[in-house]
Amino acid sequence: LAELADTRATLTVTESTPGPVVVRMAGEYDIASVEPLEAHLDALLRQDTESVVIDMSELRFMDTSGVALLIRIANNFGSLEIRNASALICRTIQALGLSERLGMQRG
Amino acid sequence: LQSVKTSSMTVRTGLRPLTVVVAAVAVVVTAALAWTASTVNRDSNNGLLQLQVRQAAAALSAAVPSVHTQLADALQLAAATKPSTFKHFISEVGAEKDFISISLWQRSSTGAHLLALVGTTPRLVLDGKASTFLSHLRPNAQLQVLGFLTGSSPRLGYAELPPGDSHLVVYAESMLPPTRKVAVPRSSAFDDLNFALYLGRTVRSSELVEASVATPIQGPQASVTVPFGDTRITLVGSTTTQLAGGLSAALPWTVLAVGIALSLATASTVEYVARRRELAEQLAAVNEELYVQQRTIAGTLQQALLPELPALPAVELAARYLPGVDGVEVGGDWYDVICTEENGCVFVVGDVSGRGLQAAKTMASLRYATRAYIAQGDGPEAVLSKLDQLLSFDTEHQFATVLIGVIEHSGDRLMLASAGHFPPLMVSDIGAEFLEVPIGTPVGIKLAGRPPAMSIPLPKRVTLLAFTDGLIERRDEHLDISMKRLQLAAEPNVGSVAEMLDHILATLIPTGGDDDVVILGLRWRS
Numbered sequence: 214l215a216e217l218a219d220t221r222a223t224l225t226v227t228e229s230t231p232g233p234v235v236v237r238m239a240g241e242y243d244i245a246s247v248e249p250l251e252a253h254l255d256a257l258l259r260q261d262t263e264s265v266v267i268d269m270s271e272l273r274f275m276d277t278s279g280v281a282l283l284i285r286i287a288n289n290f291g292s293l294e295i296r297n298a299s300a301l302i303c304r305t306i307q308a309l310g311l312s313e314r315l316g317m318q319r320g
Numbered sequence: 321l322q323s324v325k326t327s328s329m330t331v332r333t334g335l336r337p338l339t340v341v342v343a344a345v346a347v348v349v350t351a352a353l354a355w356t357a358s359t360v361n362r363d364s365n366n367g368l369l370q371l372q373v374r375q376a377a378a379a380l381s382a383a384v385p386s387v388h389t390q391l392a393d394a395l396q397l398a399a400a401t402k403p404s405t406f407k408h409f410i411s412e413v414g415a416e417k418d419f420i421s422i423s424l425w426q427r428s429s430t431g432a433h434l435l436a437l438v439g440t441t442p443r444l445v446l447d448g449k450a451s452t453f454l455s456h457l458r459p460n461a462q463l464q465v466l467g468f469l470t471g472s473s474p475r476l477g478y479a480e481l482p483p484g485d486s487h488l489v490v491y492a493e494s495m496l497p498p499t500r501k502v503a504v505p506r507s508s509a510f511d512d513l514n515f516a517l518y519l520g521r522t523v524r525s526s527e528l529v530e531a532s533v534a535t536p537i538q539g540p541q542a543s544v545t546v547p548f549g550d551t552r553i554t555l556v557g558s559t560t561t562q563l564a565g566g567l568s569a570a571l572p573w574t575v576l577a578v579g580i581a582l583s584l585a586t587a588s589t590v591e592y593v594a595r596r597r598e599l600a601e602q603l604a605a606v607n608e609e610l611y612v613q614q615r616t617i618a619g620t621l622q623q624a625l626l627p628e629l630p631a632l633p634a635v636e637l638a639a640r641y642l643p644g645v646d647g648v649e650v651g652g653d654w655y656d657v658i659c660t661e662e663n664g665c666v667f668v669v670g671d672v673s674g675r676g677l678q679a680a681k682t683m684a685s686l687r688y689a690t691r692a693y694i695a696q697g698d699g700p701e702a703v704l705s706k707l708d709q710l711l712s713f714d715t716e717h718q719f720a721t722v723l724i725g726v727i728e729h730s731g732d733r734l735m736l737a738s739a740g741h742f743p744p745l746m747v748s749d750i751g752a753e754f755l756e757v758p759i760g761t762p763v764g765i766k767l768a769g770r771p772p773a774m775s776i777p778l779p780k781r782v783t784l785l786a787f788t789d790g791l792i793e794r795r796d797e798h799l800d801i802s803m804k805r806l807q808l809a810a811e812p813n814v815g816s817v818a819e820m821l822d823h824i825l826a827t828l829i830p831t832g833g834d835d836d837v838v839i840l841g842l843r844w845r846s
Contacts, residue, residue: 304799309740310759
């Protein structure tokens with residue numbers, strides 16, 4: 214992941230069998246930083262799994278571009294769970310009426 | 321736009337004045353340095369030449385006393401003994417020696433007659449001038465140089481008289497090279513010195529004794545005059561080689577060549593930089609122009625896509641749209657107000673995710689579809705469900721947040737439905753509060769069903785404010801804080817609706833926002 218060290222947003226996929234695919238979102242997700250993640254996202258969307266867990270413990274900021282990315286993940290898999298999202302990000306998702314759709318838990 | 325770019329992006333040909341100035345200065349500096357180097361080289365060459373000539377003169381003047389001593393000694397001996405012994409003391413005579421002829425004479429009032437002779441017969445005798453000439457000499461205890469004697473081979477004549485009233489005189493002649501040309505021996509300390517010797521203090525061809533080169537000597541030269549008997553000899557020297565060394569001689573040319581090369585390099589660099597800068601300035605100007613054009617286009621398009629608010633007797637309306645400050649693209653924010661017989665007065669505020677033409681296109685289709693559904697008599701919940709059929713996030717990667725409010729004809733009930741949109745702020749005489757609307761998913765996101773529209777009683781004379789996120793959102797700020805800021809800015813419920821909107825915008829985004837902003841205000845007249 215050294216090549217992503219200087220970007221503001223990172224998306225790391227960890228597979229573990231058995232169990233859900235864990236996606237670690239870190240940094241700041243906005244219109245400028247989300248676009249370079251397209252390749253990583255495509256790789257994630259090709260995963261043959263039913264359930265995905267998104268760990269947001271290191272995600273500092275997210276705007277509608279980041280939310281759009283989450284929706285793409287949610288629409289692709291049967292079950293989605295968001296963990297460790299900050300209050301700020303929870304509120305953003307909640308304001309869009311997407312808490313339920315994106316399987317969000319406070320934590 | 322392309323024509324703007326191509327027509328004005330020209331770099332004029334010809335040198336820039338700065339380049340010319342830089343080149344001129346560099347050349348002048350180069351010339352000055354080369355001249356200095358040349359002067360230093362010439363001065364040191366001159367100094368060294370003078371030194372060599374002086375050394376040569378010193379060697380020459382060291383030889384003069386020996387001539388004098390030789391003749392004086394012979395004279396003293398002759399006077400002390402008898403004239404016939406004179407010959408025994410003279411040995412240094414011959415073609416290769418200092419003298420070719422030395423003779424002893426007895427002077428009297430009538431003339432002079434020869435007492436003894438070593439070597440060839442003096443030219444003076446052959447010319448018939450000896451008697452007269454020698455009898456008129458004045459004793460001065462010095463070697464007397466009589467001057468040139470012409471003939472088949474040139475000679476120089478000398479006379480030596482003892483001090484006091486003596487009748488004896490020694491007369492000597494030395495032979496000069498036929499063409500006055502001598503060669504300096506190769507191994508001599510002065511082998512790189514060209515010289516010419518002149519009798520007397522001045523350089524005259526008639527007084528030339530001998531020279532190693534053609535006379536008069538050309539080019540840089542130095543001269544020294546040394547005593548020679550009762551006259552003087554002038555030594556003129558020049559050199560064939562660079563006495564200060566080849567490096568010193570090459571230095572001015574090296575400085576000149578390197579300097580000119582550097583001048584050209586500097587001038588071309590200056591020219592290159594100047595041209596690049598001109599291009600950059602032009603590019604910046606064109607970009608500025610394009611930016612303004614684009615902003616204007618975006619603003620114009622956005623205004624065209626947004627409705628003119630209807631003039632209603634029962635409702636006071638005002639709306640503001642502000643493009644983002646750095647936004648040259650159209651946005652996806654919109655508002656609308658539709659009043660119908662069946663539904664009463666419907667207001668809509670929406671925001672399509674993303675930016676640019678795609679967002680604006682989606683916005684326009686959603687706005688007109690909403691108008692159509694409302695005109696058909698659909699309630700807010702039904703309108704949102706139908707909009708869900710028009711936009712699919714999976715294919716278009718867009719979603720839209722939409723708030724629909726319906727004020728019934730009586731003006732005392734309000735129905736609200738939100739698809740992921742901020743609830744409206746209600747400003748009354750007792751304060752401002754956000755209405756608690758159940759928030760469904762944004763339009764475009766598939767989900768089983770939508771929450772039912774909320775219906776609440778509407779107090780008299782309240783102002784409803786609906787808006788898009790650009791009005792309140794700040795990066796890294798919790799939305800509750802952002803909303804609280806609007807709540808405070810919206811109070812109190814006084815003045816016209818338009819005045820309230822302007823006050824809120826001036827308070828929240830005094831210098832414009834990063835994102836597009838829509839704010840719509842409604843107040844039921846009672």
